[in-house]
Amino acid sequence: MSALYRQLYEKLRADIEQHRIAVGDRLPPEAELVETHQVSSITIKRALDLLRADGFIVRRPRLGTFVISDVQTAGLAEHAGGGARPLIGCVITNFDDTFGTKIIGGAIDEAQDRATLVINRSLGDQSAEDRLIRALVDSGAKAIILEPSSSEFVPPVVLELITRSFPLVIIDRLLDGVPVSTIASDNVAGAREATEHLIDLGHRRIGLITSAGPVSTLDERRRGFLLANATASVDHDERNEFRGVESTRPFSDTPIEDDIEALTEFVAARRDLTGFVVSEFNIALLLREACRRLDLEIPRHRSVVCFDHPDLFFDRAAFRFTHIRQDQDALGRRSVEQALAQIDDPGAIGKHTLPTTLVPGDSTRKLRTRKG
Numbered sequence: 001m002s003a004l005y006r007q008l009y010e011k012l013r014a015d016i017e018q019h020r021i022a023v024g025d026r027l028p029p030e031a032e033l034v035e036t037h038q039v040s041s042i043t044i045k046r047a048l049d050l051l052r053a054d055g056f057i058v059r060r061p062r063l064g065t066f067v068i069s070d071v072q073t074a075g076l077a078e079h080a081g082g083g084a085r086p087l088i089g090c091v092i093t094n095f096d097d098t099f100g101t102k103i104i105g106g107a108i109d110e111a112q113d114r115a116t117l118v119i120n121r122s123l124g125d126q127s128a129e130d131r132l133i134r135a136l137v138d139s140g141a142k143a144i145i146l147e148p149s150s151s152e153f154v155p156p157v158v159l160e161l162i163t164r165s166f167p168l169v170i171i172d173r174l175l176d177g178v179p180v181s182t183i184a185s186d187n188v189a190g191a192r193e194a195t196e197h198l199i200d201l202g203h204r205r206i207g208l209i210t211s212a213g214p215v216s217t218l219d220e221r222r223r224g225f226l227l228a229n230a231t232a233s234v235d236h237d238e239r240n241e242f243r244g245v246e247s248t249r250p251f252s253d254t255p256i257e258d259d260i261e262a263l264t265e266f267v268a269a270r271r272d273l274t275g276f277v278v279s280e281f282n283i284a285l286l287l288r289e290a291c292r293r294l295d296l297e298i299p300r301h302r303s304v305v306c307f308d309h310p311d312l313f314f315d316r317a318a319f320r321f322t323h324i325r326q327d328q329d330a331l332g333r334r335s336v337e338q339a340l341a342q343i344d345d346p347g348a349i350g351k352h353t354l355p356t357t358l359v360p361g362d363s364t365r366k367l368r369t370r371k372g
Contacts, residue, residue, distance in 0.1 A: 089136030106332025191224025
């Protein structure tokens with residue numbers, strides 16, 4: 001049988017890897033661990049030393065011991081030349097098959113054989129965001145890739161890292177007036193193309209539907225929407241905008257039904273709208289249900305263009321929204337490339353805007369005009 005400290009190490013490691021102890025949690029004081037596990041303080045110290053050496057925990061003076069990763073981040077593979085691969089920490093708001101999963105995939109592929117990538121998510125909690133970044137830096141991260149939960153509030157740790165010229169890359173967001181690298185899609189052009197697609201199909205009364213999130217992405221998409229209307233000399237009324245969807249936001253406790261009811265009321269009150277530009281796929285699903293409750297079919301009665309769409313390779317008969325596709329793989333790859341460039345040269349700050357693509361689907365059709 002292995003030594004007691006090794007057994008305790010394996011147990012605590014399993015608890016972390018299986019999320020019984022979550023990333024960001026503070027471990028109990030050593031005295032409490034001694035009482036809980038009925039072992040000596042020396043055994044506790046040796047087990048914690050192993051966890052710390054493997055990158056699972058970090059000791060923060062006067063605060064305690066915190067879990068910083070649910071995967072091993074130290075003692076991993078090295079370059080063929082013998083040097084250790086740099087550790088890059090990545091903190092994203094959330095991810096799913098609609099948006100985020102492919103960003104992570106691209107980042108992992110780009111980091112392969114070049115860096116060790118540790119990924120955490122904040123779920124839109126700004127305090128968790130700050131805590132996770134600090135924990136990654138404390139664990140030895142040489143660069144941070146961050147998808148901020150807000151473009152209006154900059155986490156204090158981000159400002160601290162910038163003043164230290166610490167390699168930092170912001171993805172899918174723009175932080176005005178902050179000297180930091182960014183990797184983002186051209187959301188203005190994407191929203192403009194989505195709106196122009198509806199205009200080309202004959203729609204002149206077009207609504208905009210977004211979430212209530214405080215992020216630059218939504219502001220950019222609204223700007224593109226307004227620009228397309230103005231360029232085509234299409235009158236726009238702000239009452240044609242619904243920007244209050246809550247249930248799709250990370251960490252939201254708003255019931256989906258509340259948003260569907262609100263959208264149903266909005267569509268019913270704006271019967272003159274024949275098309276909609278929607279900021280994300282999940283909101284398009286809510287809109288489709290709201291229209292169904294009003295006996296309005298998409299695209300027979302209303303046309304919809306949204307951003308992003310999950311791949312549906314398994315079902316060719318599935319309904320597909322006409323959508324704006326972001327190059328998520330490139331977003332992930334470029335973020336790692338930029339982080340590595342700044343590890344080599346902290347002053348190599350770069351601003352990268354990636355093009356989007358309109359993908360026709362089943363949710364738009366040419367508007368029929370009444371004769372005579």
